[in-house]
Amino acid sequence: MRETDFVSGFARGLTVIEAFDETRPKLSIAEASKITGLDRATVRRSLLTLSELGYADYDGKFFALTPKILRLGHAYLSATPLPTIIQPYLDQLSDRAGQSASASVLDGTEIVYIARASQKRVMSINLTTGSRLPAYCASMGRVWLAALPEHEAREILARSNLKANTPHTKTDPDDLIAELRRVRDQGYALIDQELELGLCSIAVPLENDRGRIVAALNIGAPAAHVAAAEMAERYLPLLKETQAALRLVLR
Amino acid sequence: MRETDFVSGFARGLTVIEAFDETRPKLSIAEASKITGLDRATVRRSLLTLSELGYADYDGKFFALTPKILRLGHAYLSATPLPTIIQPYLDQLSDRAGQSASASVLDGTEIVYIARASQKRVMSINLTTGSRLPAYCASMGRVWLAALPEHEAREILARSNLKANTPHTKTDPDDLIAELRRVRDQGYALIDQELELGLCSIAVPLENDRGRIVAALNIGAPAAHVAAAEMAERYLPLLKETQAALRLVLR
DNA sequence: GCATTTTGTGCGATATACGAACAAAAGTCA
DNA sequence: TGACTTTTGTTCGTATATCGCACAAAATGC
Numbered sequence: 001m002r003e004t005d006f007v008s009g010f011a012r013g014l015t016v017i018e019a020f021d022e023t024r025p026k027l028s029i030a031e032a033s034k035i036t037g038l039d040r041a042t043v044r045r046s047l048l049t050l051s052e053l054g055y056a057d058y059d060g061k062f063f064a065l066t067p068k069i070l071r072l073g074h075a076y077l078s079a080t081p082l083p084t085i086i087q088p089y090l091d092q093l094s095d096r097a098g099q100s101a102s103a104s105v106l107d108g109t110e111i112v113y114i115a116r117a118s119q120k121r122v123m124s125i126n127l128t129t130g131s132r133l134p135a136y137c138a139s140m141g142r143v144w145l146a147a148l149p150e151h152e153a154r155e156i157l158a159r160s161n162l163k164a165n166t167p168h169t170k171t172d173p174d175d176l177i178a179e180l181r182r183v184r185d186q187g188y189a190l191i192d193q194e195l196e197l198g199l200c201s202i203a204v205p206l207e208n209d210r211g212r213i214v215a216a217l218n219i220g221a222p223a224a225h226v227a228a229a230e231m232a233e234r235y236l237p238l239l240k241e242t243q244a245a246l247r248l249v250l251r
Numbered sequence: 252m253r254e255t256d257f258v259s260g261f262a263r264g265l266t267v268i269e270a271f272d273e274t275r276p277k278l279s280i281a282e283a284s285k286i287t288g289l290d291r292a293t294v295r296r297s298l299l300t301l302s303e304l305g306y307a308d309y310d311g312k313f314f315a316l317t318p319k320i321l322r323l324g325h326a327y328l329s330a331t332p333l334p335t336i337i338q339p340y341l342d343q344l345s346d347r348a349g350q351s352a353s354a355s356v357l358d359g360t361e362i363v364y365i366a367r368a369s370q371k372r373v374m375s376i377n378l379t380t381g382s383r384l385p386a387y388c389a390s391m392g393r394v395w396l397a398a399l400p401e402h403e404a405r406e407i408l409a410r411s412n413l414k415a416n417t418p419h420t421k422t423d424p425d426d427l428i429a430e431l432r433r434v435r436d437q438g439y440a441l442i443d444q445e446l447e448l449g450l451c452s453i454a455v456p457l458e459n460d461r462g463r464i465v466a467a468l469n470i471g472a473p474a475a476h477v478a479a480a481e482m483a484e485r486y487l488p489l490l491k492e493t494q495a496a497l498r499l500v501l502r
Numbered sequence: 503g504c505a506t507t508t509t510g511t512g513c514g515a516t517a518t519a520c521g522a523a524c525a526a527a528a529g530t531c532a
Numbered sequence: 533t534g535a536c537t538t539t540t541g542t543t544c545g546t547a548t549a550t551c552g553c554a555c556a557a558a559a560t561g562c
Contacts, residue, residue, distance in 0.1 A: 013261035073324020
């Protein structure tokens with residue numbers, strides 16, 4: 001790609017949008033400038049543009065994103081057929097298991113939820129479509145990493161912030177790589193309270209008819225309800241069944 | 252705002268992102284140009300920029316958005332505290348009613364789902380956070396429109412594509428305005444299969460402590476299970492209770 | 503194989519980013 | 533309170549990047 005085929009004003013604007021998050025729902029020009037590292041004048045122009053287009057509100061002091069911004073993310077969700085195809089299978093799976101079931105894809109070091117059928121809330125965080133979790137300590141993340149060539153998985157782990165969310169969290173890259181081999185061999189990933197105390201989950205890959213992974217599928221359950229050791233026994237058959245059914249549908 | 256405070260390259264790029272939808276998950280340069288009305292060279296630069304940043308994939312022929320795009324929409328969801336505050340109330344409401352419960356905000360002529368607690372699927376379409384429905388024929392949309400000054404509601408209706416989704420759909424602007432008055436008076440909106448055959452729903456406004464509407468809240472039920480006439484009797488008390496509880500929490 | 507459509511590229515005209523300078527607020531402290 | 537400091541927002545001139553057009557090249561359809 002040539003230098004001139006890159007619209008830096010666009011790229012800068014996207015950076016500005018991403019500057020907003022749960023800890024910073026409202027930003028002044030100076031704050032946004034600090035977060036993005038862009039010049040105050042540049043950030044101001046981007047924010048005023050967002051505001052002019054209705055993607056942001058401006059009260060003269062702070063900027064805040066409006067729901068119109070959701071159109072951008074939704075452009076992906078509605079454009080990719082995967083969530084729509086998977087959802088009914090997820091509903092049935094969740095219903096039969098009596099637990100929450102989800103599907104996700106990998107984006108960098110994180111998994112992104114693309115569909116979910118939830119039962120009673122068990123996690124402290126609220127997971128919906130678009131939610132992200134670090135791949136290294138989530139069951140679906142392990143499944144995705146295991147599906148990659150080992151050097152790519154290692155590279156992603158190297159870029160990840162490997163922190164111990166609980167005393168059970170595996171954070172050593174070599175341990176994790178060994179665990180990924182296990183996942184690859186057994187065809188599923190089991191997480192025992194590595195993300196959050198009290199939460200276990202089990203995941204399998206969803207492959208298309210050419211054997212390529214297109215998503216990961218999981219069931220999560222409270223550890224108080226189902227011991228980690230029982231997870232595979234109880235839910236693996238259901239997951240495998242759903243996996244097989246979807247394999248025939250995914251192209 | 253001065254002319255020079257607007258970054259047109261950014262605005263054009265956002266238009267290009269929105270060109271993708273369920274009917275057009277993959278776009279060539281020429282297609283994107285046709286949809287957006289932008290010059291091919293401009294669209295090409297925007298798409299190559301998206302691709303360079305990892306927001307899109309390019310196979311040399313077609314561009315497709317990647318899940319990274321979801322970060323943009325999620326910047327709003329995680330930045331606004333509303334969904335997080337509402338979710339547990341929604342879960343409880345859905346649980347007690349035994350039906351799906353949702354919350355939404357208004358964006359132009361559409362309502363946007365910001366939180367949802369779903370029971371068994373009843374609708375043909377898959378609703379999740381970020382999903383949109385036309386305001387004029389959705390219970391939460393009626394609640395939002397009823398909360399606006401009448402001329403604004405009329406203006407939104409004028410911009411809406413008022414089509415009859417079912418034989419029950421109200422499409423006459425004057426009928427709709429009359430219905431909005433009724434909604435305002437009785438404090439709730441009832442939809443009897445106007446969006447989809449077999450689906451009834453009832454909605455109330457969520458107001459903050461200053462009495463300003465910040466979201467709409469609804470319960471949807473299959474018509475086969477609950478007749479429209481029973482909706483208010485069965486679910487209004489629950490909705491009112493949740494509404495009152497949230498009023499104290501929303502600032 | 504020719505017509506039609508689509509994509510890539512060079513160029514002049516125009517729009518935008520940068521950095522600095524200035525203006526306006528917001529803190530800070532006696 | 534009022535003077536001083538710091539932070540923030542805005543403007544400006546200029547160097548540079550981007551736009552849209554026109555044309556060339558490639559792909560596609562018939």
